Amino acid sequence: MNSEAYIEVCIRLNPFSEEEAELLIAGLSDLPYDSFVVEDPFLKAYIQQEDYRPSDLKVILSGSPAVEGFSANYIQAQNWNSAWEQEFKPIVVDGKVTVKAPFNADVPRTRFNIWIDPKMAFGTGYHHTTFMMMQRMLGMEKLIRGHSVADMGCGTAILAILAAKMGARKVFAVDIDAVAARSAWGNARWNRVGTRVETACGDASLLQMGTYDVLLANIHRNVLVQDMPTYARSLRRGGRLLVSGFYRADIPALVAAASDAGLSEAGVSEREGWACVEFAK
Numbered sequence: 001m002n003s004e005a006y007i008e009v010c011i012r013l014n015p016f017s018e019e020e021a022e023l024l025i026a027g028l029s030d031l032p033y034d035s036f037v038v039e040d041p042f043l044k045a046y047i048q049q050e051d052y053r054p055s056d057l058k059v060i061l062s063g064s065p066a067v068e069g070f071s072a073n074y075i076q077a078q079n080w081n082s083a084w085e086q087e088f089k090p091i092v093v094d095g096k097v098t099v100k101a102p103f104n105a106d107v108p109r110t111r112f113n114i115w116i117d118p119k120m121a122f123g124t125g126y127h128h129t130t131f132m133m134m135q136r137m138l139g140m141e142k143l144i145r146g147h148s149v150a151d152m153g154c155g156t157a158i159l160a161i162l163a164a165k166m167g168a169r170k171v172f173a174v175d176i177d178a179v180a181a182r183s184a185w186g187n188a189r190w191n192r193v194g195t196r197v198e199t200a201c202g203d204a205s206l207l208q209m210g211t212y213d214v215l216l217a218n219i220h221r222n223v224l225v226q227d228m229p230t231y232a233r234s235l236r237r238g239g240r241l242l243v244s245g246f247y248r249a250d251i252p253a254l255v256a257a258a259s260d261a262g263l264s265e266a267g268v269s270e271r272e273g274w275a276c277v278e279f280a281k
Contacts, residue, residue, distance in 0.1 A: 006075045007052040009033075009045045011061065014068040016041040022249050022273060024067075027060040029221050029250070049074065093134045099158060112165045116156045116187050129218050129244035132269045132276035133159055136242055137166065140214065140278075143240055144168050147213035150234065152204060153223070153245070157184035157197065159216050164193035168214075171197045174206050203227075207234040214240050221246035225257045232261035235281045240266065244276035251275050 013020055021043045025036050032051040037044040054072070061067045090100040090107045098110040102117060137144065137159065145167035151160040152174050160173035173188070175181045181201035188197035200206055204227040207215075213236050217224060224243050231241050241263060243254060248270050254277055255265055263279040270276075 005049045006046050007049050008073045008075050009047070009057060009070055010073065011043045011045065011070040012068040013041050013043060013064075013066045015066060017066070018273060020064060020066045022247050024060065024064055025247055026249050027063065028057075029246075031056055031060070034220055046075075091131070093131060094138060096138055097134055097162060112162055114158060114161050114165070115190055116158060116161075117183065117190070128271040128274040129246075129276065130155075130158060132271050132274065133216060133218050133242060133244050134162060136267070136269060136276055136278060137162055137216075140240060140242070141166055143214055148172075148210070149214045149216065150174070150207060150212045152207075152215070152217040152227075152231075153219035154184045154199070155180050155218075157187045157199065159218065160184065160197050160199075161188055161191045161193055163214070163216070164188070164196045165191070168196065172206075172210070172212070173197055173199045174202055174204075175199075176201065176203050204230040207231070210234070211236050212239065214242070216242050218244045221250045221253065225253060228254075228257040228261045228263075232258070232263055232281065235263075237281055239281050241279040241281070242276065243279070244274070246275055247273055248275040251277060 018038065021038045024043055028045050033045045033047045035046045061070060090098055090104050092098050092108060092110060096110050097112045098108055099114045099116060100107045144163055146169050148170050149163040149168045150172045154160050154173035154175045157173050160171045163171050173184050175184060178201045181199050185199040188194045188199065207230055211234055215231055215235050217231065235241055258279045263281055265277065266280040267278040268275065
């Protein structure tokens with residue numbers, strides 16, 4: 001989440017099941033809900049206050065017999081990561097990548113060590129999608145080293161920084177949230193890769209300025225489907241597109257959009273119901 005005011009919709013499921021929660025998430029993803037939390041027996045969905053429409057929500061919920069009821073609560077704009085900043089512990093990915101914050105002590109060292117100051121940006125490494133993206137990137141070193149990479153929806157720039165540390169010649173990190181873009185800029189310089197990581201605030205239209213060997217996009221499913229043609233045009237022949245930010249139930253929609261754009265599936269990862277898919281051009 002960014003620093004805007006949000007509405008938290010708390011949906012009670014009876015009986016509760018992760019499968020039913022995933023179906024509801026798939027439906028709510030067609031609306032501007034941008035994050036979800038599953039906590040038995042509740043599904044919590046978050047949407048910016050200005051986008052909240054109770055009538056649209058009720059249409060989606062009416063299709064599920066498991067929905068017992070829901071409540072909507074206003075959440076004032078704040079630093080969403082304030083608690084995280086106090087309690088964050090280092091993250092180690094496959095013994096090769098360590099993600100750590102300024103206040104961490106006794107941090108394990110690995111091949112790729114990334115320092116981040118999250119501010120209010122998404123992307124701390126804890127989220128399953130970020131974790132899977134890093135895992136798959138580790139298997140793409142030959143495609144990344146010496147080549148150009150774009151990181152869409154970069155958040156704190158963890159993926160952009162990892163790409164630079166893996167030897168990418170240049171990295172273009174983009175986020176539509178100005179706070180995230182500023183955080184990415186600072187984190188890249190703090191990790192001493194600022195000369196190879198360019199950051200910008202904007203959307204996929206910025207990709208028209210160049211072409212890339214590897215394109216990373218850890219964003220909402222609807223945005224990925226919408227921007228897939230742009231990603232495909234911006235990818236060089238033989239390049240790879242790595243996407244996440246969606247549930248396993250959404251994989252067919254992503255594969256179909258990629259196929260229509262001339263890309264072929266090259267691998268899938270799943271973690272706690274979330275998915276990460278690699279495409280080749």
